[in-house]
Amino acid sequence: MLFSKACHYAIRAALYISSRSENIVPIREISDELEISFHFLTKILQQLTRHHILTSLKGPKGGVGLNKPAEEISLKSIVLAIDGQDFFEGCLLRLDKCSDAHPCPIHDEWKPVRRQLLNFLESTTLDQFQSKVKSKKFRMKV
Amino acid sequence: MLFSKACHYAIRAALYISSRSENIVPIREISDELEISFHFLTKILQQLTRHHILTSLKGPKGGVGLNKPAEEISLKSIVLAIDGQDFFEGCLLRLDKCSDAHPCPIHDEWKPVRRQLLNFLESTTLDQFQSKVKSKKFRMKV
DNA sequence: TCCTTTTAAGACTAATTTGTCTTAAATATA
DNA sequence: TATATTTAAGACAAATTAGTCTTAAAAGGA
Numbered sequence: 001m002l003f004s005k006a007c008h009y010a011i012r013a014a015l016y017i018s019s020r021s022e023n024i025v026p027i028r029e030i031s032d033e034l035e036i037s038f039h040f041l042t043k044i045l046q047q048l049t050r051h052h053i054l055t056s057l058k059g060p061k062g063g064v065g066l067n068k069p070a071e072e073i074s075l076k077s078i079v080l081a082i083d084g085q086d087f088f089e090g091c092l093l094r095l096d097k098c099s100d101a102h103p104c105p106i107h108d109e110w111k112p113v114r115r116q117l118l119n120f121l122e123s124t125t126l127d128q129f130q131s132k133v134k135s136k137k138f139r140m141k142v
Numbered sequence: 143m144l145f146s147k148a149c150h151y152a153i154r155a156a157l158y159i160s161s162r163s164e165n166i167v168p169i170r171e172i173s174d175e176l177e178i179s180f181h182f183l184t185k186i187l188q189q190l191t192r193h194h195i196l197t198s199l200k201g202p203k204g205g206v207g208l209n210k211p212a213e214e215i216s217l218k219s220i221v222l223a224i225d226g227q228d229f230f231e232g233c234l235l236r237l238d239k240c241s242d243a244h245p246c247p248i249h250d251e252w253k254p255v256r257r258q259l260l261n262f263l264e265s266t267t268l269d270q271f272q273s274k275v276k277s278k279k280f281r282m283k284v
Numbered sequence: 285t286c287c288t289t290t291t292a293a294g295a296c297t298a299a300t301t302t303g304t305c306t307t308a309a310a311t312a313t314a
Numbered sequence: 315t316a317t318a319t320t321t322a323a324g325a326c327a328a329a330t331t332a333g334t335c336t337t338a339a340a341a342g343g344a
Contacts, residue, residue, distance in 0.1 A: 004332090008236040058290055058292080061289085075234075116258055132247040179302090200311060201311030
């Protein structure tokens with residue numbers, strides 16, 4: 001699988017949050033709607049908050065919300081916050097510092113494919129899906 | 143990470159085997175050369191053997207070898223043998239049966255990117271790297 | 285101020301993946 | 315045939331990831 005389970009949860013939650021017009025959405029609502037364990041989701045969203053992708057508010061009327069405009073939140077930033085940068089340096093043989101200078105045998109062939117993957121994650125932002133998610137015609141769970 | 147650690151080991155070992163002119167290579171030699179735990183590698187290569195990607199021979203002069211021409215062994219077949227088909231159905235939100243009929247909000251955007259990834263894995267075969275690996279100018283370990 | 289609600293933090297458990305070790309089975313060769 | 319070598323199989327342990335639970339801290343409202 002491309003990403004960790006936590007990372008997939010994070011992307012789903014981020015899509016959900018960005019589709020809600022309210023600034024702040026309680027995590028309980030997200031976990032109910034997306035059928036994700038509340039406590040696990042809380043931990044994951046805390047990471048997004050620490051990375052300044054979300055803001056959070058405690059107490060009644062509390063919850064989480066986007067910390068910047070949806071068009072400034074890329075899938076890449078979410079993956080980076082949850083799974084770290086391992087993915088982005090990804091060598092097909094998992095060599096430590098596989099590079100043009102010290103490449104593995106697949107490096108040259110793999111590079112353009114990885115580039116396209118990165119381009120997609122960089123250029124894809126939450127705002128692109130807001131209307132789809134709002135329409136409720138697209139699956140957000142199981 | 144794209145694939146499991148076991149899968150990366152499998153690809154590395156397959157490249158090594160296909161670059162050796164001998165039909166049969168002892169697993170001990172592979173694990174020594176690639177610095178992979180012998181017993182763990184043995185288990186992984188057993189899976190490739192069960193999937194008829196490799197053949198194996200017990201006893202002195204035993205070892206593993208390609209079960210078909212290198213140009214017929216794709217990266218995809220190795221990934222499939224080790225990690226199963228989860229990767230190939232991969233939805234960005236990890237939904238169970240995300241499809242054109244019942245898509246997640248990112249499905250349409252993700253589809254062409256995944257297609258390119260699959261094309262690469264399908265069209266890339268071991269023979270393409272034999273000379274590079276033989277030249278020993280490319281890294282095969284850490 | 286006090287109570288309730290909600291996130292933050294972290295200890296703890298469960299599941300999965302990774303890695304080790306022992307024994308069995310097959311086979312070449314002396 | 316006996317021995318040494320090598321893969322096969324599977325039990326077991328360690329590490330990582332996923333998930334649960336409890337308590338603390340913050341904030342709104344009576």
